[in-house]
Amino acid sequence: MxxxxxxxxxxxxxxxxxxxxxxxxxxxxxxxxxxxxxxxxxxxxxxxxxxxxxxxxxxxxxxxxxxxxxxxxxxxxxxxxxxxxxxxxxxxxxxxxxxxxxxxxxxxxxxxxxxxxxxxxxxxxxxxLDDWLFAARAGRPRVIVKWASSLDGRAAAADGTSQWITGRAARTDVHRRRAAADAIAVGTGTLLADDPSLTARDDDGALLDAQPVPVVFGRRAVPDGAAIRRHPHEFVQFDGTELPAHLAELAARGIRSLFVEGGPTLASAFLAAGLADELLVYLAPALIGGPRLALEDLGVATIGEALRYEFSSVERLGDDVLLVARPRDDRTPPEGAPAQQTTPSEGN
CATH class of the missing domain: 3.40.140.10 (Cytidine Deaminase, domain 2)
Structure with a gap:
């Protein structure tokens, strides 16, 4: 064997x-x-x-x-x-x-x-076969939601600047994890504001061998000159509604893992829908204050409705800390749970 x-x-x-x-x-x-x-x-x-x-x-x-x-x-x-x-x-x-x-x-x-x-x-x-089995059992990719923030939970300063909250070691780790994912997602708000390339790069800025497929959530058009249009893979765009259906379509395309990179609106949508299988929270030892929170409304009205996670690891990355957390109930969906399974097996 x-x-x-x-x-x-x-x-x-x-x-x-x-x-x-x-x-x-x-x-x-x-x-x-x-x-x-x-x-x-x-x-x-x-x-x-x-x-x-x-x-x-x-x-x-x-x-x-x-x-x-x-x-x-x-x-x-x-x-x-x-x-x-x-x-x-x-x-x-x-x-x-x-x-x-x-x-x-x-x-x-x-x-x-x-x-x-x-x-x-x-x-x-x-x-x-971890990612493949997850996608086959759940009918959707494994979803990893990532954000970087200050100690007080801010993703940007009041003027919108966010580069760089975290240091070089944390950014290197992010790119390594991007390369390990099949796809990487961004909302149109972040796309239009930051013009991200959504590529996986080394410390010198060179493209890594493995590149995630870029996925855009939102109705607004991607500008002709957007950096994402120069990505090694053609991007996929969804209107942002009906996240489970969009994830099922990604699974049908062979996407086993989705790295949700930005921004607060998209991350919060996946969290509120109960579709985040792993959280990567990069914390910088800085205080920013102001209105630019890393997350938006999650639909939690009382403390009893809080979305509960458990830490699977805590890692020091230079001056920063990476917190990895997973849902407390069970990070792997039960076998055969979704009736709408869409990920083909080896028979296809």
């Missing part, structure tokens, strides 16, 4: 499909073939491994796979059926496929007389 995990890591970590690896073993335990999934539209890990064997060579074999073989026909056929037709006798996998359409491969295998074992090295595969 650990070899299957190594193979899975060779596949793309972004997009609609998960990273999956497969090792085929002979009845006596020798490795017959290996395979992994290379991205949407390509052979799945199980089929990739089977393709390296002559007909009949997999009869009686054991398939060790990181994810439950799919039971869905999309751009490729069901892996469960491919294993059955190849004569595989046993399948061992780590994590169930949460897809409404693609799940059920284990049941199909058992019905065909194949021995199935689930849960081997599940924690390791859960960690590898």
């Amino acid at each position: 650990r070899r299957a995990i190594e193979l899975a890591e060779l596949g793309p970590a972004t997009g609609v499909n998960p990273q999956v690896g497969c090792v085929l073993l002979s009845p006596t335990g020798e490795v017959l073939a290996e395979g992994w999934h290379r991205g949407a539209g390509t052979a799945h890990a199980e089929v990739d491994a089977l393709s390296k064997l002559p007909p009949g060579a997999a009869v009686g074999a054991t398939a060790v796979v990181t994810l439950e073989p799919c039971n869905h026909t999309g751009r490729t056929g069901p892996c469960a059926l491919a294993l059955i037709e190849a004569g595989v006798a046993r399948v061992v996998y780590a994590v169930d496929d949460p897809g409404a359409a693609s799940g059920g491969g284990a049941e199909r295998l058992r019905a065909a007389g194949v021995e199935v074992e689930a849960g081997l090295a599940a924690d390791e595969v859960e960690a590898l």
Whole structure:
């Protein structure tokens, strides 16, 4: 299984499909073939491994796979059926496929007389597929809401200036986290006021290899000369209403994680809607005062209605502090909770 995990890591970590690896073993335990999934539209890990064997060579074999073989026909056929037709006798996998359409491969295998074992090295595969599994189970990307503020909760001075509240180490951390996200979101108010590039850059200002897809929320038009139009990826724009529907559309595009960068209106909208799965709060040891708060109205009328989070880490970054917090109830949505699941599984 650990070899299957190594193979899975060779596949793309972004997009609609998960990273999956497969090792085929002979009845006596020798490795017959290996395979992994290379991205949407390509052979799945199980089929990739089977393709390296002559007909009949997999009869009686054991398939060790990181994810439950799919039971869905999309751009490729069901892996469960491919294993059955190849004569595989046993399948061992780590994590169930949460897809409404693609799940059920284990049941199909058992019905065909194949021995199935689930849960081997599940924690390791859960960690590898963390964002993909979250998006598949929730029907939307994981949402990380970030803001930087002074100790008194101000995101800018009275005149609107905000660069730079935090120091270099904090800004470096932000760019590292931008690069790790599939997409980065901004509201049109912040876009028009600050003209952000929404790119991930190193300390010298050079673009990092990984760049998040820019997403704009709001009805106002993006100016022709806006910096976002020079982003390596074409931006996506939504009108700002119906956040759950917009997130579902992003999930359908293969966006597994969304980094909400600015500004107060957009951050507050995600928080008030209960759509923030992680908070990144960069606190600078400064006092600014004035009306430019980091957050706006959250719909909280009494202290009993406060949106409660718990700290998962506190980190010193130069002179600043990064507070990472997650909802107190459960940061991972329960499996199968949303009926409107939209994130395709490996079967697409």
